[in-house]
Amino acid sequence: MTAERLFERFHKRVQSSAGAGLGLAIVRRLLRNLCGDARIANGNCFAVELSIPLVVPRA
Structure with missing residues (x-):
């Protein structure tokens, strides 16, 4: 199993687990x-990587 499969819908690493x-x-x-x-x-x-733009308030 590749790590990318963990991001597929309905893929569970352990089938007997909940969810x-x-x-x-x-x-x-x-x-x-x-x-x-x-x-x-x-x-x-x-x-997790997320870019959040910096907004500088106007004076």
Whole structure:
């Protein structure tokens, strides 16, 4: 199994576990819609990257 499969809808690492297998797929889709991304960082951990523009208030 590749790490990228963890971001597929309905994919579960352990089939006997609870849940529908949608969590990471939803997270990645939301982040990509916001110009970010989610990736596998190390083993069971995943990293989230999101760029937030800095808005400087006008004086």
